[in-house]
Amino acid sequence: MSALALALLLQSDAPRLADERILLRTSTGDLVLALYPEVAPKHVAQILRLVRLGVYDGMHFHRVEPGFVAQLSGHHDRTAPLTPVQSAAIAKIPGEFSAIRHRRGILSMARFDDPDSAETSFSILLGPAPHLDGKYTVFGHVESGLDVLAAIERVDREVTRPRSRISVVRATVFVGRTLLFAGVAFVAVGVVASFIVPRLLHRRARTACLLLVLVGYFLMLLVFVKEREKVPAWVPIAVFVGAAALFRFLATFESPAPRITQPPP
């Protein structure tokens, strides 16, 4: 977890994060962006939609000012032209200004003079910028990849323009930790309860625990499938072994069967 994320969590008025995260795969490294749907609902909705449509693929950081911002170019500066569907999805977003301060790691939407003119371009703050507070829409923060941000900040530049292109190779949306936590919690509670419950309750209560484990595993599978290309090697092994353990566990479903007396001969 980044220092910024920790600081935000410690704040009593820390904004609620969306379940979705954006993985910004850049030519310098990966950045994971967390979003504030309650602070800037329209911005978050539009950015998620555009990322899913692939609008951000091929954009680049056209402006880097150490200690201030790294700004992502707008959709006019992509490597490939927009498709009609992508073009149709881009709309001007009205400003959603808040009291959240501009500081390192914050995502701030770029706009023209008109406060309601934001479309696709946004900046990642590289340092505090109090003069932007309340004037530009803050819609999220960098959750992980601050080392990548530091590398972007150090890039060789011509005034503010990087000499070598820092491209967004691919931007994708993935579901964040809520679903994962729910899955882990279901599995943990189900496994533990299935060992404890039979001593306390009817065998059917244990069976219900097994169903909980199955649902939990399925939730984790959903998260894994979405992120399987960027997880460490032990995770797919755990998913695979977990599946076998789950099926073995489910073999005890509604078991042991009650003793049925043999009919008299």
Add this chain to the structure above:
Amino acid sequence: MTAAKPRLYFVNAFVDYALIGGASIALFATLMLVNRTERTTEVIQAGAILAWFINWPHFSATNWRLYHSKANIAQYPVTAIAVPFLVLAGAVASFGSPARIAPCFVKLFLLWSSYHFCGQSLGISLIYARRAGFQVGRLERLGFSGFIFGTFFLSTARGEVTTSSWKYYAVEVPRLGLPPWVGDWACYGMLACGAWLALVAVRWMIANRRILPPIVLLPAVTQFVWFVPGNSVASFNEFVPFFHSLQYMLVAWSMQLKEKMDENGIAPSGHYVLAESARWGGANFVGGAILFYVLPYAGTLFGFPIGVAEPIIISAVQIHHFFVDGVIWKLRNPRVGSPLLVNIDDMLRAPAKAVA
């Protein structure tokens, strides 16, 4: 009073050896000999015809066993009542999100399916072990389970090396992206357990001074042929579900005949066997057609393309089958364990009266 010694076969040596695995091994050998390993149109058509007559009815037979009596439903209420709702929820969620949830739903079914095949092979091995008087203790069970489930680990691990997806009908099914060494280690484990199983079999033969009937080991060997050498033969793969169902139908058919006879006090006769077999087989044929033909097409009535409806319905039906199959064949239940040791002669002829 001593219990009668169970006979080795459900029907006779020829039928049991053929249905439990001999026919599938013979087909595999034939396909390899004549070098017909491609999944041609003829192979697909043959597989589809066999699915109608054996594979689909075997799913129906499971449901029949659970749902045809109130006593069974009362014994397994979670499986009979709660599980269908859970599976239905999974199917509805998959229809609601064909790109996100459906692939995982199908993936769960596919992973579980391979495991389920192994579970059945183990179960049938244990039935024949009991029939042959081969005591299965912890060490023997380790050999059987390790070798049979080793085929699951090996075949699955080898198929899940990449992260690329593949299409099951119109659903993009993800692969796990396992490191290749997982398959290698699964192979070593499987071979070690296979060697151990051979060792305990030899030990038993020396101790009992008789040959262990090969049918005790046949399900394990068959499982190996299906999942290891047969796994890379596309034409053979098309028939593996059929052979799995064939094993199942032999056992389920014997159970049905015996249970119905006992419950209704029917006298053994050839007429009874023929009539009940036709009735049970016909009902399961219709049941299978409803599960795998009618239901997917019903899904299209809600506007879903058949390429999406079919895999989701198939997954739901099979996941439900895995649950049901897991509870209705527990050997510890004497109501199940006893009829599993019958022979067709018990249903054809009245037993000879014992001489005092």
